[in-house]
Amino acid sequence: MLKAMAATEPHIVDWPAYFAATIEKPLHPTYALLEPHLPTTVRVLELGCGVGHGVLYFVSRGFQVVAVDQSKEALEIVRSCLPAGASVEFVQSGFEDLDLAPLGTFDVIVAEFSLFFLPPPAFRAFWARMMADLKPGGLFMGQLLGVNDEWAPRGYTVLTRAGVEQLLAPFETLHLEEVDLDGETSQRVPKHWHIFHFIARKRP
Numbered sequence: 001m002l003k004a005m006a007a008t009e010p011h012i013v014d015w016p017a018y019f020a021a022t023i024e025k026p027l028h029p030t031y032a033l034l035e036p037h038l039p040t041t042v043r044v045l046e047l048g049c050g051v052g053h054g055v056l057y058f059v060s061r062g063f064q065v066v067a068v069d070q071s072k073e074a075l076e077i078v079r080s081c082l083p084a085g086a087s088v089e090f091v092q093s094g095f096e097d098l099d100l101a102p103l104g105t106f107d108v109i110v111a112e113f114s115l116f117f118l119p120p121p122a123f124r125a126f127w128a129r130m131m132a133d134l135k136p137g138g139l140f141m142g143q144l145l146g147v148n149d150e151w152a153p154r155g156y157t158v159l160t161r162a163g164v165e166q167l168l169a170p171f172e173t174l175h176l177e178e179v180d181l182d183g184e185t186s187q188r189v190p191k192h193w194h195i196f197h198f199i200a201r202k203r204p
């Protein structure tokens with residue numbers, strides 16, 4: 001079972017402190033679960049890339065990446081870590097304002113611990129738009145927050161298992177794991193996590 005790995009600090013969201021706390025963290029184990037499903041030539045969208053562990057993972061495989069984050073600081077950290085010749089396009093934007101249409105469609109979309117920070121109306125609107133940016137047969141990986149999560153009262157998007165299954169119904173679900181346990185954040189603050197890790201494939 002995947003551990004409820006730390007995501008962030010509270011809704012006050014001290015993102016610089018979060019970035020400092022996560023810069024030395026390992027790649028989240030969901031990337032290893034994604035790996036067997038990856039095609040050989042991949043154009044990836046990393047939504048809420050943070051300090052860029054996922055971006056660097058895809059770059060190391062020679063993939064093209066579009067890295068999105070609202071934080072200029074996060075994107076600068078990622079930029080400073082890139083090897084020469086890496087094909088990464090940076091987009092500093094909130095998900096709410098993101099217009100990916102000019103960039104075309106993607107083979108893989110990753111949203112690791114990022115989309116649930118949107119409040120429900122913005123989440124639903126963004127989810128629909130994002131699905132249009134994923135190629136038929138494309139892969140989508142990320143986390144959704146469950147109703148038992150300690151952060152549920154904060155206005156983030158939280159879902160029941162049935163809600164998650166409904167959201168993923170248009171996809172072929174390759175991996176779905178529910179974690180509902182006491183843990184801690186990346187800044188070592190005790191926290192109850194209720195998280196759904198998923199990997200899904202858009203039906204052709």
Ligand SMILES: C[S@@+](CC[C@H](N)C(=O)[O-])C[C@H]1O[C@@H](n2cnc3c(N)ncnc32)[C@H](O)[C@@H]1O
Binds near residue numbers: 047071094118
């Ligand atoms: C918990 S961090 C996860 C970072 C990275 N994906 C990881 O797993 O290590 C969430 C990231 O999403 C970004 N983020 C949060 N809300 C966002 C929004 N509404 N629009 C764009 N980025 C957002 C934050 O700046 C942060 O980098």
